[in-house]
Amino acid sequence: MNTRLALLQLYRLSVLLAAAWLIRAHHARLRAEGDRPVSVDEVRGWFTNAHALRLDVAQRGGFFVEDDAGRALGYVVRTLPYADKIIGYCGVSDTLVALDPGLRVLGFTIRWSEDTKTHVGDVLTDRHFKKTWNGKTWEEVAAMDLKQAGVEGVSGATMTSLAVAEGVVHRFRAAQGELRPPPVRLGTRDFGLLLAVVLGGWLTFTRQPGRERWRRWFHWAVIAYLGFLNGDLLAQSLLAGWAKSGIAWRIAPGLVLLTAAALVVPWVTRRPIYCQQLCPHGALQEALARHAPGHWRWRVPVALDRALRWLPSALLAFVLLVVMLPLDFDLAGLEPFDAYVIRSAGAATLSLAVASLLIAPFVPKAYCKYGCPTGALLEFVRGRGLSDRFAARDAAAAGLLLLAFVLQRYHTTWHALLFGPAA
Ligand code: SF4
Structure with a gap:
């Protein structure tokens, strides 16, 4: 990797870590004050x-x-x-x-x-x-x-x-007077996630013949096991929660491993391991598109495509506002991922899940391209090889970081402006 690319990747990682640190500091202060x-x-x-x-x-x-x-x-x-x-x-x-x-x-x-x-x-x-x-x-x-x-x-x-x-x-x-940290809970689910990450990694990098056939079978396993059985999907509610309170590595070490792989593998190798192999919602959209007749495909007009591609980044900005301002908004409703735990899914999550799956046969992975803030976040850290350069998304990320800084630093002023002075 040449120096320019290394610096660019370092910049992206730093933006992400700095934003997480600002969110953490902000919520630590809110907890202490309230x-x-x-x-x-x-x-x-x-x-x-x-x-x-x-x-x-x-x-x-x-x-x-x-x-x-x-x-x-x-x-x-x-x-x-x-x-x-x-x-x-x-x-x-x-x-x-x-x-x-x-x-x-x-x-x-x-x-x-x-x-x-x-x-x-x-x-x-x-x-x-x-x-x-x-x-x-x-x-x-x-x-x-x-x-x-x-x-x-x-x-x-x-x-x-x-x-x-x-x-x-x-x-x-x-x-x-017997305080000791709670033990790390390692269970079947964590070993299942480890196996999924290992197999997903293998499918990401192997060039063996038959890879595509294995990948399709693996996707069904991902949908059933990570999706419907365990509900282990990366989501803004999860990532924002960890940024606010700390990473749940004692209670959910397997999920922490999945998150680390989703961020680190594309950052280092350019391969989007989570979106390509491990996301149940991505896998399900892909399967629906694969089994749909070819004449169902709808070509999104270029202008519409360009406009819609900004939506995931705009949703990321919205997530930042929800996290930094005391807005009563359940982030789980912003994405379809909680729908996999059908018992506890809210109406917004279920509607998004159904809508994104209904459109998938006509516009393959439409939700991934035009609606997924988690995908946009993972894509932001992904390296792009020799052609990579400082682009609009990098400038937008710097803007969001600045916004987080202003909201954190001048929290009292913002709060008084938006919600009136604290009682
Ligand atoms: S873009 Fe979102 S829904 Fe699509 S595969 Fe990635 S995380 Fe999953």
Whole structure:
């Protein structure tokens, strides 16, 4: 690689890392400034006569729940800030656990979460998971080994629920003075992802005869296993969540490996391993186009093609705004990927998935070309060989980085301008 190309690739990687760092710093500050104190209303589901919360200044650091005569009704404890390094699918969660006066668990709720809303909803409505600690003493929760106890997580929201479980145990241990980082969870799913990355890598680089036939079979496996069985797709909600809260390498090491391969392989070798081999939605669009009769193909007019190709980058800019401003927008609804976990998919995600698959036989991979911000992000870091040069997308990336910097640096001013002064 000559020096000019090396510098260009270094520039792209630096832009990406700098943007991630700005998002992280911004959200660390927001978390520190907005502590979201627990209110009496939040505990009335367990303690109907709750009138006041009194801080427990002892090591447990929770709140005594009292009635209007000052009698103790029970106790509540939240998992943040102790569990702020425990990241689920794409962010941290603040869980509130209620205990009776004898300090036996009555139940829990998630009071606030950066994780995908539909996943949090699934955790809160899973009756079996909600009873995980019911009846247990403080010491029993603190001593719990979740794997040995058979806590498997909620189907469709496995990472979110496991992070909630890890967070609760971690918080109870903190009060016992037995704080240790939660263990790295290596499971079948992680080894499945490792195998997928290895096979995807082989298909990306091999020149063996029969490669195309193997690739087609591999795509069906990717659609079934990474897509419908596990929902392991890269998405803006996931990447933005990791940028905000940190990378979930303890809970989801396999997904971290998939992400690293998706970014590093095209950066170093120019081969888009994820989009070509490992993305279930790309694979499904490709299969639909392959099996459609040739006369169905529709040629997109050049002017329309040019205009639409900007859409993924515009969506990336929108993602940045959502992440840096306190906009109440669920990023999962911006892409079709959550539709693979059908149980927890929202209406916007499902509509996008159906629309992008319906158009695929007529305009192959139309969604990839004209709608996918994740594809645009992966494409941005991809090297392009000797013909590569500083292009419009590199200038646009610098513009977005500058925007992130201004939003981070002058957050208070922006916030006051857009939403009025903070109360
Ligand atoms: S462009 Fe988007 S949908 Fe298409 S293969 Fe890449 S990540 Fe998947």
